[in-house]
Amino acid sequence: MQITDAELDVMRVLWASPGASAAQVHTALEGQKDWSRQTVKTLLTRLCEKGAVTTEADGRKFLYTANLSQSDYETGAAKTFVDKVFSGRAAPLVAHLADSRGLTEDDIAELESLIERLKS
Numbered sequence: 001m002q003i004t005d006a007e008l009d010v011m012r013v014l015w016a017s018p019g020a021s022a023a024q025v026h027t028a029l030e031g032q033k034d035w036s037r038q039t040v041k042t043l044l045t046r047l048c049e050k051g052a053v054t055t056e057a058d059g060r061k062f063l064y065t066a067n068l069s070q071s072d073y074e075t076g077a078a079k080t081f082v083d084k085v086f087s088g089r090a091a092p093l094v095a096h097l098a099d100s101r102g103l104t105e106d107d108i109a110e111l112e113s114l115i116e117r118l119k120s
Helices: 005-016 022-029 037-050 070-086 090-101 105-119
Strands: 053-058 061-066
Touching (some): 005 022, 005 037, 005 061, 022 037, 022 061, 037 053, 070 090
Antiparallel strands (some): 053 061
């Protein structure tokens, strides 16, 4: 499922606050984005059409809940990225991150722990 950067901002609000109204999503994004309430409603509508969000009527307003979990989104997005940029291989990704950003001792310990778990 393709989710734009703007839609992802809305999804992050819904992952943190399931069952939020459009007004609540707008308020949550107010300090980060200069979007009108209508822009937020448009993004919510697009996410509903994609099946990423479900809506439920609550009187005169609608409540929105993410239908796509954050974990499922992250897994799909990471796989797409690794497939596109690194031909589906994780090792070149890790090497690139290590070269360009450096790895802290904690990062290295986490990677070592992950590798040990994968070997078992």
